[in-house]
Amino acid sequence: MSALPARLRLAHDAPLPEGDTVGFSSVTTLDAPLPVPEDIADTREQVSSVKNSFFARTFIGANGEQLAACATVLEAPGTTLKRVDAFVLEAQNGDLLNATELVPTPANVLEARDGWWDALTGCLGRDCGGVCLSAALSCPKVNWAAFLICLAGRCGVCVVKCAACATCDCSWWCKWAAGCCDN
Numbered sequence: 001m002s003a004l005p006a007r008l009r010l011a012h013d014a015p016l017p018e019g020d021t022v023g024f025s026s027v028t029t030l031d032a033p034l035p036v037p038e039d040i041a042d043t044r045e046q047v048s049s050v051k052n053s054f055f056a057r058t059f060i061g062a063n064g065e066q067l068a069a070c071a072t073v074l075e076a077p078g079t080t081l082k083r084v085d086a087f088v089l090e091a092q093n094g095d096l097l098n099a100t101e102l103v104p105t106p107a108n109v110l111e112a113r114d115g116w117w118d119a120l121t122g123c124l125g126r127d128c129g130g131v132c133l134s135a136a137l138s139c140p141k142v143n144w145a146a147f148l149i150c151l152a153g154r155c156g157v158c159v160v161k162c163a164a165c166a167t168c169d170c171s172w173w174c175k176w177a178a179g180c181c182d183n
Contacts, residue, residue, distance in 0.1 A: 003110045004059060004067060004088070019058030020145035024152060026160045027051045027077075028177035037172050045079040050177035052164035056089070058143040066091035068144035072116065074167040074174055081173045089117055089144065096141045097121070116166045119181035123162035127179075128155055 033046035056068040068089040075082040088102040088110055101117045102110035124132045132155040139150035152159045164178035 003104055003108050004069065019060055019143050021055065021057045022145040022148045022152075023053065023055035024160055024163075025051060025053040026157075026164070028164075030176075034173065034176060040172065045076070045081060045173075047076040047079060047081065047173045049077055050164070050174050051075050051077055052160065052167065052178065054160075054163045054167075056144055056148055058145045060143060064094065066094065066096065066144060068148075070116075072163065072167040074164060074178065076173050079173075081171075083167055083169060083171075083174070085116060085167060087113075087116060091141075091144075094141070096144065096147050097136060119166035120162050123165050123179070123181050124155065124159065127162065127165075128158035131155060132158055 027049055029049040030047075033048045036046075051074070053073045054070070055072075056070045059067040059069065061067070070087050070089060072085045073082065086104070088104075089096075089099045090102055090110075092098045092100060099117050100112050101115055103113050105111050121136070124136060132151070135151055135154035139147050139154065141147050161179065162181075164174070165181040168174040168178035168180065170180040170182055
């Protein structure tokens with residue numbers, strides 16, 4: 001994302017100070033293919049599993065700004081059904097929990113949006129209980145990678161499930177595996 005140097009307050013031609021990368025994925029599989037809803041009967045694609053992947057690369061700016069370039073992929077292997085999202089998480093005043101989600105525009109700038117991060121943190125608080133809430137508050141926030149690794153380590157499967165839920169758009173093919181965060 002070429003809009004990152006400006007957001008990190010770096011010179012236009014300065015190299016990006018790349019930090020750690022973190023990622024995780026999971027696959028949820030059914031014993032038999034998921035029935036296709038009648039209102040979508042024109043599809044012949046049979047869904048028997050959903051794969052969820054999330055990746056984040058940390059970037060730290062000249063004045064300590066914390067950014068994470070993120071990508072999420074939710075797909076039904078063997079079909080054309082897929083949701084891909086790319087965005088940037090920007091810590092507000094060093095507070096990773098109070099992040100702004102940014103997406104690139106055609107004008108090559110980053111624009112704020114609500115969506116994935118709000119859905120993820122909402123799911124963690126709603127569906128995962130005190131363990132994840134405690135982890136979110138106590139995990140080290142030195143950079144995005146360290147924070148996300150700690151969160152996944154303490155919350156386990158719940159953080160993976162919530163990442164899938166935040167990516168799913170409540171479509172028939174993913175909501176059975178990921179839930180419906182309605183983002």
